[in-house]
Amino acid sequence: MTSIKDLSENKWKPQDAIPQNIKDLLTTESKSSKSSNHLLAFLNIISSLKFQKRTGWMDHGIPKFDTESIADHMYRMSILSMIVPPSTVNKDKCVKIAIIHDIAECLVGDITPFAGISKSEKHRREKETIEYLQQIIKPYNSEFATEMYELWTDYEEIRTIEARYVKDIDKFEMIQTAYDYELRFGITYDLNQFYTAREAIKTKEVGELCDDVLEKRNKLVEKLKHNETS
Numbered sequence: 268m269t270s271i272k273d274l275s276e277n278k279w280k281p282q283d284a285i286p287q288n289i290k291d292l293l294t295t296e297s298k299s300s301k302s303s304n305h306l307l308a309f310l311n312i313i314s315s316l317k318f319q320k321r322t323g324w325m326d327h328g329i330p331k332f333d334t335e336s337i338a339d340h341m342y343r344m345s346i347l348s349m350i351v352p353p354s355t356v357n358k359d360k361c362v363k364i365a366i367i368h369d370i371a372e373c374l375v376g377d378i379t380p381f382a383g384i385s386k387s388e389k390h391r392r393e394k395e396t397i398e399y400l401q402q403i404i405k406p407y408n409s410e411f412a413t414e415m416y417e418l419w420t421d422y423e424e425i426r427t428i429e430a431r432y433v434k435d436i437d438k439f440e441m442i443q444t445a446y447d448y449e450l451r452f453g454i455t456y457d458l459n460q461f462y463t464a465r466e467a468i469k470t471k472e473v474g475e476l477c478d479d480v481l482e483k484r485n486k487l488v489e490k491l492k493h494n495e496t497s
């Protein structure tokens with residue numbers, strides 16, 4: 268798989284980020300059916316979500332071993348999506364959006380604002396990747412291919428109320444993770460910046476939840492600072 272460093276070239280293409288053996292799978296027929304190789308290639312490509320670390324934490328000093336993966340983040344968001352949105356919101360759709368929203372990172376990597384890649388270039392790479400993933404899985408299940416693309420676009424463009432909730436849950440889950448790290452490591456690492464994501468949360472339910480965490484976090488910081496000076 269490609270690292271973010273390798274992606275600094277403007278002409279980055281998702282096809283270049285996958286190994287030759289996966290490309291071979293897509294051009295050969297399997298015993299059962301041609302399309303099952305497409306599913307196997309798709310599974311292989313998205314497996315990197317389980318192993319790729321969320322870069323922002325490591326950039327702030329969290330040891331690699333303790334850093335969550337992209338899939339870890341999407342898993343807890345999916346659980347939150349089942350619990351937090353009100354009954355007027357289609358929670359099944361929220362869960363699906365949560366599972367799909369960062370899927371393009373399997374090839375693009377987790378690009379932070381500090382990686383030296385512009386927002387529009389990041390978006391281009393992610394859009395090309397989701398289209399590429401759609402092409403790969405389509406021969407096996409074209410309904411899923413379309414659904415995946417639509418869910419991803421829903422989230423990117425915040426075009427439904429479900430996407431709005433998942434956007435907010437994305438930020439809350441990150442804030443909760445920062446707090447988890449501070450509960451575990453104390454204030455060893457400067458994670459203040461992550462908490463500013465609260466400002467972008469728009470829904471009442473997620474906002475209130477986040478404020479609860481911020482209050483607890485502030486108390487923790489006060490206590491730890493007090494312990495340091497006494």
Ligand code: ZN
Pocket residue numbers: 340368369437
């Ligand atoms: Zn996310």
